[in-house]
Amino acid sequence: DECELDILIDMMEMDVALNHNLFGQWTRAAFHDAGTFNQITNEGGANGCLMNFPPMRLEPENNFLNAPLNHLEAIKNNWHSHPDTCIDVSSADMLQFAMFFVVVRQSNLIEPLNLGTPNVIAKRNLLKTGFAWGRPDECDTMWVDNLPGFHPSNDGNIAGPTGRCAAAGGEIKTKMMDRNGFTAEEATVLIGAHTIGLVRNTFGTGSFAGPWVTDGADNATPDGPVFNNKYHDFLINTIVANDASQFAAASPGIVPFTMQFPDWFRDVPNDLDHLDTDIALAFPSENLGMHPDFSVHSAAFAGSNAFFLSKFMAAMDKMGKLGVSVALQPASTPCSCSSRRRLQDRNDFGKSFISLNDALVLARDLGNATSWALMQNLDTQQGRIEEIQKLTTPERVIDPPQDTGLFVVTIPQYLARSRYLGCRDSTLCTDSHQVSVSKIEKDRTPFHGIRMRHRLTYANGDLDDLLACPSPFASSCPTLGPAFSVDLSSATAAHTLNPAVRGLGVVDNVTGATPLKTGSY
Ligand code: HEM
Structure with a gap:
C-alpha cells in the first residue's frame, strides 16, 4: 500500500x-x-x-x-x-x-x-x-x-546507405521497433535516457568514461544528474547544427567530436561519449529501407523539455509492461x-x-x-x-579421429567473450576462429554440443595475445583469422546439437565428404 x-x-x-x-x-x-x-x-x-x-x-x-x-x-x-x-x-x-x-x-x-x-x-x-x-x-x-548493440556491421563510413549511421539505425529498428514493438518516436524518446548516466565501463573505466551530456554526469548537481531533453538538444543543436556538411562529406568527421572510433565518438575536452546508435538519431535516415527518420522526433524533443518528459513517461510505462x-x-x-x-x-x-x-x-x-x-x-x-x-585447451584426444567432415562455425557468444577480453574493435573480432574439433557430444561444453580437442588458433596470435591485449585499439591486439574449420570424428547420432539452447551458436555451413549437420541451433 x-x-x-x-x-x-x-x-x-x-x-x-x-x-x-x-x-x-x-x-x-x-x-x-x-x-x-x-x-x-x-x-x-x-x-x-x-x-x-x-x-x-x-x-x-x-x-x-x-x-x-x-x-x-x-x-x-x-x-x-x-x-x-x-x-x-x-x-x-x-x-x-x-x-x-x-x-x-x-x-x-x-x-x-x-x-x-x-x-x-x-x-x-x-x-x-x-x-x-x-x-x-x-x-x-x-x-x-x-x-540493441552499438556496433552492427557496416562499411566503415559514417554516412551512406551501408554506413555506420544507417547500420546503427537499422539496429534500433530491428531490436526496439520490430522486436520490442516501440514506434520510431518511442524508441527515440527512450534512448533519450542517455541524458543521464555514463558510458561508464564499456571502453574502460578511465579516461574513456563519460556522459552523453554534461548535465547527465553523476554529480552534475549536488543531488545527481538532470533528467531532461539535453540529450536530444545536443544531438540537434550541437551536433547537427555544426556538422551537417562534414557528416555528408567524403571523409566525414563529426564536430564536436575530437576522437572517432569504429562505433563511437568522443568529445575529449568535454569528456562526452556518443555511440553510433546515438548519432543515428541526429541525422535523417541514410537508408529508409533500414530505418525510418528518427531525427524528426529528436528535433521535436530538443524543442521542448515538457514534450520530451511527457512522451518519455508514456514510453517508459509501455516499456515496463512489455511481455x-x-x-x-x-x-x-x-x-x-x-x-x-x-x-x-x-x-x-x-x-x-x-x-x-x-x-x-x-x-x-x-x-x-x-x-x-x-x-x-x-x-x-x-x-x-x-x-x-x-x-581453447584440449580436453582429451580422441584416437583415432574418424570424421572427415568440415564444419564452418560461428559462435557469437565466443566472439562476445573475445570482445570482453580486450578486442572490442569489430574489425579485430569479427568472423570466427581457426579450430579443430575431434568429436561432438551432446550437452558437454559451453558450446553446447561441440567438444574441443585442439586449441583455438588465431591467424596472427593466440589466446595469450588476446588476454594480454592492453587495449582494444592497441596494435598488438591480435588479428583474428577467417572462418575456422572443424574436423569431426564419430559420425553418429550423438552429433545432434542441443535444440534447447537457442542463440548460442550457429553452424553456418558444412562442406566435405560427409556433411553431418547444418543450420542453426
Ligand atoms: C540503441 C539502443 C541502446 C544502446 C546501443 C545502448 C548502449 C549503451 C551502452 C554501451 C552503455 C554504456 C554502459 C557502460 O559502459 O557502463 C549504455 C548506458 C546506459 N544506457 Fe543505453 N543503450 C541503448 C538504449 C537505452 C535505453 C532505451 C535506455 C533506457 C530506457 C538506456 C539507458 C541507459 C543508461 C541510463 C545508461 C547509463 C548507465 C550508467 O550510468 O551506468 N539505454 N547504453
Missing part, C-alpha cells in the same frame, strides 16, 4: 543520495530487463530475469550491472523484512519501479525526497500513485539477443497493512519512514552489496578467462 511505498522510497533515497551512479545504472538495468521482449515470439519482457537469473549477468550486454542489481536486491530484502510492511513484490516490479523513481526524482526540480517541500510531496505522491504493480517473475531462458500479460494494480490507499500501524504516528515530512536501526541495517546490506558486486565482477572476469581457456 502507499505507506509501504513511503518506506521503499526512503530506502531508495538513502541509497541514491550516497551513490549517484545508481540513477543511470538502475535506468539501464530496467531497460535491459524489459528490452528482452520479442513481440514476434512473445518471449522475454519485464520479468525480473536480469535480477533473478545469475547467468543473465554474464551476458556481455549486461556487463557491469552487478552493483546496481545487488543494491536493488538488498533494498528489496530490507523492505520485505521491514516490520512495518507485509508486501511481497517481484524483482520485475522492483526493476521497473527503480527507473520510475529515478525519472521522477531527477526531472524538473531536483530535491532529496526526504524533504517536506511541496515539490517533494507532489513527487512522492506521483511515485505512490503513478506506478502499477504485480509483474510476475519468470525466466525460462536468456533473451539478450533482443537487446506482461497479467493485469497490474496501483498501490492501495489508504494504508491497509495492519502490521505497520506505527507509521501513522510518524509520517510527518522531514522525518524518515525508516528508523535509525532500519537505516543502519540497510546501510550494512548496501555496503555488502557493493563489495559483493566487486567480487562478482572479478569472478565474472575470472570466469570468462577460465571459460576461454577451457574452450
Whole structure:
C-alpha cells in the first residue's frame, strides 16, 4: 500500500543520495530487463530475469550491472523484512519501479525526497500513485539477443546507405521497433535516457568514461544528474547544427567530436561519449529501407523539455509492461497493512519512514552489496578467462579421429567473450576462429554440443595475445583469422546439437565428404 511505498522510497533515497551512479545504472538495468521482449515470439519482457537469473549477468550486454542489481536486491530484502510492511513484490516490479523513481526524482526540480517541500510531496505522491504493480517473475531462458548493440556491421563510413549511421539505425529498428514493438518516436524518446548516466565501463573505466551530456554526469548537481531533453538538444543543436556538411562529406568527421572510433565518438575536452546508435538519431535516415527518420522526433524533443518528459513517461510505462500479460494494480490507499500501524504516528515530512536501526541495517546490506558486486565482477572476469581457456585447451584426444567432415562455425557468444577480453574493435573480432574439433557430444561444453580437442588458433596470435591485449585499439591486439574449420570424428547420432539452447551458436555451413549437420541451433 502507499505507506509501504513511503518506506521503499526512503530506502531508495538513502541509497541514491550516497551513490549517484545508481540513477543511470538502475535506468539501464530496467531497460535491459524489459528490452528482452520479442513481440514476434512473445518471449522475454519485464520479468525480473536480469535480477533473478545469475547467468543473465554474464551476458556481455549486461556487463557491469552487478552493483546496481545487488543494491536493488538488498533494498528489496530490507523492505520485505521491514516490520512495518507485509508486501511481497517481484524483482520485475522492483526493476521497473527503480527507473520510475529515478525519472521522477531527477526531472524538473531536483530535491532529496526526504524533504517536506511541496515539490517533494507532489513527487512522492506521483511515485505512490503513478506506478502499477504485480509483474510476475519468470525466466525460462536468456533473451539478450533482443537487446540493441552499438556496433552492427557496416562499411566503415559514417554516412551512406551501408554506413555506420544507417547500420546503427537499422539496429534500433530491428531490436526496439520490430522486436520490442516501440514506434520510431518511442524508441527515440527512450534512448533519450542517455541524458543521464555514463558510458561508464564499456571502453574502460578511465579516461574513456563519460556522459552523453554534461548535465547527465553523476554529480552534475549536488543531488545527481538532470533528467531532461539535453540529450536530444545536443544531438540537434550541437551536433547537427555544426556538422551537417562534414557528416555528408567524403571523409566525414563529426564536430564536436575530437576522437572517432569504429562505433563511437568522443568529445575529449568535454569528456562526452556518443555511440553510433546515438548519432543515428541526429541525422535523417541514410537508408529508409533500414530505418525510418528518427531525427524528426529528436528535433521535436530538443524543442521542448515538457514534450520530451511527457512522451518519455508514456514510453517508459509501455516499456515496463512489455511481455506482461497479467493485469497490474496501483498501490492501495489508504494504508491497509495492519502490521505497520506505527507509521501513522510518524509520517510527518522531514522525518524518515525508516528508523535509525532500519537505516543502519540497510546501510550494512548496501555496503555488502557493493563489495559483493566487486567480487562478482572479478569472478565474472575470472570466469570468462577460465571459460576461454577451457574452450581453447584440449580436453582429451580422441584416437583415432574418424570424421572427415568440415564444419564452418560461428559462435557469437565466443566472439562476445573475445570482445570482453580486450578486442572490442569489430574489425579485430569479427568472423570466427581457426579450430579443430575431434568429436561432438551432446550437452558437454559451453558450446553446447561441440567438444574441443585442439586449441583455438588465431591467424596472427593466440589466446595469450588476446588476454594480454592492453587495449582494444592497441596494435598488438591480435588479428583474428577467417572462418575456422572443424574436423569431426564419430559420425553418429550423438552429433545432434542441443535444440534447447537457442542463440548460442550457429553452424553456418558444412562442406566435405560427409556433411553431418547444418543450420542453426
Ligand atoms: C540503441 C539502443 C541502446 C544502446 C546501443 C545502448 C548502449 C549503451 C551502452 C554501451 C552503455 C554504456 C554502459 C557502460 O559502459 O557502463 C549504455 C548506458 C546506459 N544506457 Fe543505453 N543503450 C541503448 C538504449 C537505452 C535505453 C532505451 C535506455 C533506457 C530506457 C538506456 C539507458 C541507459 C543508461 C541510463 C545508461 C547509463 C548507465 C550508467 O550510468 O551506468 N539505454 N547504453
